[in-house]
Amino acid sequence: MEGDLIWTDELLRRLQGAGLEVTSNMLAQDVKAGYLPRPSVQSKSPIRGRAGQWGRIAQRRAFYLYRLRKRGAQGSLLRILLFLRDGWGWDRIQPICLAGLQKFIEAQRSQVKDHIYKPITPEILGTHVDDISEDAGIQHLEIGKFIFGMGIFGTPIEGGSLRPFWGLLEKYLAIRVPFSSEQFEQRMMNSALTWERMLHIVREANSEEAERARLIYLESVALFRRLICIDASYRETSALYRSNLLTLCGHNAKEIATDLRTTPKRITPGQLLATGLGLALVADYFDGTLSDGELQRHARTDFENSR
DSSP states (O other): GGGGGGHHHHHHHHHHTTTTTOOHHHHHHHHOOOOOOOOEEEEEEEEEEEEEOOOHHHHHHHHHHHHHHHHTTTTHHHHHHHHHOOOOOOOHHHHHHHHHHHHHHHHHHHHHHHTOOOOOOOHHHHHHHHHHHTTTOOSHHHHHHHHHHHHHSSSOOOOSSHHHHHHHHHHHHHHOOOHHHHHHHHHHHHHTTOOOHHHHHHHOOOHHHHHHHHHHHHHHHHHHHHHHHHHHHTTOOOOGGGOOOGGGTTOOOOHHHHHHTTSSGGGOOOHHHHHHHEEEEEEHHHHHHTTTTTTHHHHHHHHHHHH
């Protein structure tokens, strides 16, 4: 609608009125770099020159962009935070998402390579998987057998199961999952969801699929924040907790970057957040239950009943 559009000089006036020092050159550079949508060109006059008009989506993104910049966000972290806010620009986010998921998977693979130096078969993996799981910090060996078997071969190692994980969800997080671990495991095995297939799903995802994954991810973040707040209220230690997953629970960018340099493959903060989006893409592709919000609705009901 015409009333939703404003000229560049008016957008600059509003940004500056909000305490954000922005110039027309900065807007042009951010459009070129893909941080902002391109404005529609409506006139070329001696007064305005080749002037553009900005719609509401572009206006909101500009305010969020320069507020984040003012707080120190930049690069891939800035891009993923903007995308999670409004879902615009999947073509710029997809490579970050793919790189993060690749590093996440390589971290799992490195656990295997530390123990097995020859071509891997299910039998060879089966003889080492307990030690691999223990070194990876997986307390329940059944989970390790399931994760590493599925990731490499698309089927769990004998004795592998996610059943202990289901028990943890119900015991500690008060989540009543609307299907059994056996049903979930069977669905995963039917799909042969290997690590390579997960990468393929992200690589081939379109903007519509990315939008569904974004909503799943944001629901999961909201669920996580609620868990943190409820746990903090029970322990009466809320001052020690930060629940915003999008800032990795309140740590500043320098702290996060320093900690991540010690991780396998040196994943960046932006790639780490984008990994969650990649996993949400996989979840949506693999099973429509999550995209329908069924798990989140059950979780919210359980939280209300437990208070």
